[in-house]
Amino acid sequence: MSEVAKESVQPSIVLLVSGKRKCGKDYLSDALLKRLGHNRAQILRISEPIKRYWATQKGLNLDELLSDGAYKENYRKEMIVWSDEQRHEDYGVFCREACRTMNREICIVSDVRRRTDVRFFRETFKPSRVRTIRIEASDATRLGRGWRFEAGVDDVPSECDLDDFDEWDLRIDNNGQDDIETILERLVALTNG
Numbered sequence: 001m002s003e004v005a006k007e008s009v010q011p012s013i014v015l016l017v018s019g020k021r022k023c024g025k026d027y028l029s030d031a032l033l034k035r036l037g038h039n040r041a042q043i044l045r046i047s048e049p050i051k052r053y054w055a056t057q058k059g060l061n062l063d064e065l066l067s068d069g070a071y072k073e074n075y076r077k078e079m080i081v082w083s084d085e086q087r088h089e090d091y092g093v094f095c096r097e098a099c100r101t102m103n104r105e106i107c108i109v110s111d112v113r114r115r116t117d118v119r120f121f122r123e124t125f126k127p128s129r130v131r132t133i134r135i136e137a138s139d140a141t142r143l144g145r146g147w148r149f150e151a152g153v154d155d156v157p158s159e160c161d162l163d164d165f166d167e168w169d170l171r172i173d174n175n176g177q178d179d180i181e182t183i184l185e186r187l188v189a190l191t192n193g
């Protein structure tokens, strides 16, 4: 058990949510949080400590960086490069920092992007408590949601490292065929046991 896990409140279930840009990670994580209730569940973002550091260093607006708006896109590349350097020293540095705010029974980590993120959570918590979720949406769907391919962002490990990963407990098609209720039922079922 890592130092952080001992210090913070231990969740019974940790949901690791992954998927390409604009596949719907935030949308479905927010919907799940609403369904489970704020007293039982919370959302953690590995990118939060990265954005916090970046905002402080560069004098940027943290709330804007954390939001779904276009602002964060101006800094995404730089943040990827900088955070990769930090991960090179310690692959769990941002996951560990994000875990410090764990205080609910169910923890939804809504921006899992790397194999080392999955590794960190599996090493830090009992594997039986960790669930891996892949949200899938076609390029056409993602384009419709505002995604545009960007070299240095969409073709680097932060976006592609989990493309070939196949240890998903649940894969969700978020192209619009399944309604939100159907998707939420499957997600909620994953939080049982």
Ligand SMILES: Nc1ncnc2c1ncn2[C@@H]1O[C@H](COP(=O)(O)OP(=O)(O)OP(=O)(O)O)[C@@H](O)[C@H]1O
Pocket: 019, 020, 021, 022, 023, 024, 025, 026, 027, 028, 068, 145, 174, 176, 180
């Ligand atoms: N099932 C859905 N129904 C309706 N709108 C959706 C659905 N899934 C995602 N969206 C919309 O698509 C857009 C992108 O979704 P979201 O921000 O959740 O993607 P993301 O995977 O978190 O992206 P990023 O990696 O860039 O943060 C948002 O405007 C969101 O409201």
